Amino acid sequence: MMDTLIPILVAAVAAGTPMVFAALGELVTEKSGVLNLGVEGMMLMGAVTGFAVASQTGNPWVGTLAGMVAGAAMALIFAVLTLNLMANQVASGLALTLFGVGLSAFLGKPYESVSLTVAPPPAIPLLAEIPVLGPLLFKYHVLVYVSWALFAVIAWFLYRSRAGLVLRSIGESPESAHAIGYPVIRIRYLATLFGGAMAGLGGAYLSEFYAPLWVEGMTAGRGWIALALVVFATWRPARVMIGAYLFGGVTIAQFFAQGAGIAIASQFLSSLPYLATIVVLVFISRNLATIRLNAPVSLAKSYRPD
């Protein structure tokens, strides 16, 4: 049993990590009251930029950084449109996704079918040898640990720091925050750019370390799943993590089912992660009180400070 379960869990974490990055970033953005539906587009731009820079420079970390910058640059477009020009956030976000899908496909043409050679993740000595816990905790790619650290920092920032309180108050009532003297637009800018950089990081992880190859549209809906996760997690970071790993877990489990020769149509199994995540999503967010408590009240509403 353990022999099957551990590889599934380990693979689930690796498969869930792109969504962890993107969803945590979007969570921070949404907590400031900005709904950016362009996650998929930002992830793709992060993926293509990260891959292209990594294959040009030969340094995956420069690529990762470039991927984050690309994601943030996409978010900047969105921020200018919605925060300065007061464009509708839902429409602008959708447009950003369409733009990102097209632009990344265009930019990525020369890199399709090109492969990156990436060193395997180094296992942490000694700790990785511990039975059960070793493979479960100490054998991941560096970026997986980065995602855990980011989770801790974001959870602390949002609920334990003064700056986080300000961010949340802006998401609840930008008018009040403005009246007290907080720079609503500037903070929303920062939150949006942070969300973009995180989506870019998720994309870069996908194309540079997880695949590691670039192909048009390679995020395959992961950005949308990340968006859904934020809602399903009722804007709580820990639940975002659970949701992302659940999606990763079902993705992997269906491969295991096939490999074990379980006679279920593989086409059905392929759709299972989306199905399972949506079902769980609906199930958990049934509770209206939880949603009301945690959803930023002014989400997706434009605010003009005057």
Added chain:
Amino acid sequence: MKPSSQPSSRVTRWALGLAAGAVLAAGAALAQAPLKVGFVYVSPVGDAGWTYQHDQGRKEMEKALSGKVETKFVENVPEGADAERVIRELASSGNKLIFTTSFGYMNPTIKVAAQFPNSVFEHATGYKTAKNVGIYNARFYEGRYLCGVIAGKMTKSNVAGYVAAFPIPEVVQGINAFTQGMRSVNPKAELKVIWTNSWYDPGREREAANTLISQGADVVTHHTDSTAVVQAAEEKGKYAFGYHSDMSKYGAHAHLTATTHQWGAYYTKIAQEVIAGNWKPASVWGGLKDGMIKLAPLNSAVPKDVATLVAAKEKDIVAGKLHPFQGPVKDNSGKERVAAGKTMSDDEMQKMDFYVEGVQGSLPKK
């Protein structure tokens, strides 16, 4: 150039002579003008894979017939309406020989060919021919069989893994031939198959390979388009086989060999026939014997005796003494599919819709 109306003066006469000479020279050049050859590719050329091998074939032809051919390719052409437009564009811009290198180009090729009766079309992997359309494909399964032999000898866990795209006969042939080869030297070995339902999705291919490895497979191979499976095996310290191209640079330790596609000789031959004017539409299904597929150099991890065995088997296949599907062949429910002493016909192979004995699970129905 406006023709001179008064060719009276000496200068004009001299100029006319020069013009006539130029026309003659142009005519001579026209007679030897290189044959324009167009290629349509389904994906970008990249640095390994299906399209890469076709492009290698194009380059080989260009080298072999240097000066006599002029080639042009269009890459990343989706199968469907775009393909028809691209093929027509190539035909109307003077390409007298056009290779369309993906199954989904079949109907567009036939359609455009009917409108350009003076051009020759060659379609890879299809089944429709016409007056000016020939088809060609390779017996990839022969290479799969040989890879299977190596897998059977190299596996310690007696479990091999196969990442496959779609359950179509060509892919099933590969799975079964691999299994036949593997079990010809190691009857205890079994094969696990995972379908990704996509030709090119590196993320899924890698997940599938990792899954197979954690389920005990210590040799993996793939029938998809990326190098992800070889890379996954390299990371996990397992063995893998490449497909389409020699993928050894993605797995110096893992990559034992690969079934590589070799189109150069065929492309050269067809171009020569078209130049000579004796081309006829044909349906070609070439294998090791015709040089259309070849094993990549074996990894040094393959022991000498195994290498010798593989070489002997390859020789037998070339000589026609060995067929991957020679009877008795049973499917994995125990039913006899080919009787002892018989071999499967090409027709039966092209309709293959069952797993042979030794493959786990059941084949997804379309």
